[in-house]
Amino acid sequence: MKNLIVFFLFLFILTISRNAFAQVYKTEVGNVEFLSKASLNEFTGESAKLNGLIDLEKNVLDFFIDLNTLKTGIGLRDRHMRENYLETKKYPFAEFVGKIKEVVSLKPGESQNVTAVGKFKIHGVEREISVPGKLTALSVNEVKLDAQFKVLLSDYNIDIPKVVFYELAEEQTVTLSVNLKK
Amino acid sequence: MKFRFIALVLLLAQPAFAQLERKLASETQEVELIFHAPRHINLLTVEPLDKKTLHFAIMHTFGPLNGGIQNLYGLDNGANIQFSFEYALSDKFSLAASRSSRDKFYNLYGRYHLLTQTQDNKIPFSLSLMGGAGVNTSDYTFLQEANPNFTDRTSYAAQIMIARKFSDKISLQVSPMMAYFNDPNPIYLIDGDQNLYLALGLSGKYKITGKSSLTFQYIPNLNSDLRSNVGVGIDIEAGGHVFQMYFVTSQALNEQYLLASNNGRIGEEFRIGFNVNRVFATGRRKK
DSSP: OHHHHHHHHHHHHHHHHHHHHOOEEEEEEEEEEEEEEOSSOEEEEEEEEEEEEEETTTTEEEEEEEGGGOBOSOHHHHHHIIIIISOTTTOOEEEEEEEESSOOOOOTTOEEEEEEEEEEEETTEEEEEEEEEEEEEEETTEEEEEEEEEEEGGGGTOOOOSSSTTSSOSEEEEEEEEEEEO | OHHHHHHHHHHHHSOOOOOOOOOOSOSSOBOOOSSSSSEETTEEOSOOOOTTEEEEEEEEEEEEGGGTGGGGGGGGGOOEEEEEEEEESSSSEEEEEEEETGGGEEEEEEEEEEEOOBTTSSSOSEEEEEEEEEEEOOOOTTSSSOOOOHHHHEEEEEEEEEEEEOSSSEEEEEEEEEEEESOOOTTSSOOOOOSEEEEEEEEEEEEEETTEEEEEEEEOBSSSOSOOEEEEEEEEEETTEEEEEEEESOOOOSHHHHHHSOOOOTTTSOEEEEEEEEEEEOSOOOO
């Protein structure tokens, strides 16, 4: 009996400790865009299905996206992108897991430049990258993250076509704009 | 002892960094790219277009190879060229217009995608319908008899396309086809003299690398004595374009003429054929 009380006490502590200190913000509808700027063709691909988590207490973040949700505006191009470039059947996700270098302390309305360092994984290849971004506290319960970084396709073993190479850029610019809520 | 236990629990109570669970945005997924493009050698495929996109294909077939180097393997004989534009009014339905130089033939047709194969095999194949009408606009004023009128120059085509991607490498399509000529006038560049032609289009794709496939087509005629059409080739996807190069036994490019034309013997009278496919987005994208 006494043990049971102790057990529930622990459970209680566990619960409040989570609620009181947690600084975890999440979303499943973040916006992400990539820009391919080749000499003869410029296009963007977009998705509003970026899943993300930022924990400001532990200074960690975790983002992933189902690459099947990326749309470039031309269906056949999307299908070719999925099947031949990103190979989404084998590697459905692009993900970033990392830490925020700075200590973040924000009051609602304030923003702060931050740098995230961590592992970016796409097409089955994982690389250490560093991403500069801006974190804005929209309210007590909501933060906004804007970030941009460049991805070299060859770094991730994504071939660009050798025959018509002017259509797809080797360097892709990825832009994130995400609102995360507690 | 008990305090140690409490300390341990408190330590564990520190919320551990929980990674998000990686889950796909949608459970059932359609099988994509059964073929590289809406065209496969000469036949249409089940490959759909997205709403408001335009597919442009330019197709050529040259003279027979057996002219040898003297005729540069048929390239000197002049090509039958077909331009086609297909516009998707919705993700399921598209309208197209094409023009082949052989008999200056204009064709209007539509494609409707009824079923799409899914990865979980709930729908094991894709099924699309095609129907169209065309008119021969060649000038026949040199004829002794009356110039064929519009109705006499009109012909129709219809087909059901059933395709399945069996594996990442192999896709097959079966297309029962028909063509109907109001007047199969011998002056037209067709070889049959029947009004109605029935055939079974068979298309195959075997992927050899990420962006290229070997292609195959065989169109056995079901109700005529014309030799059947055979084609073999290669599809190459090159960042935005799909190039299709092939050897085929007929110069015909549209459905009506494919079914009503005689074909060369395999091996002896192959011709070089070449298609370029490109898809364009029209209209502005919503930001």
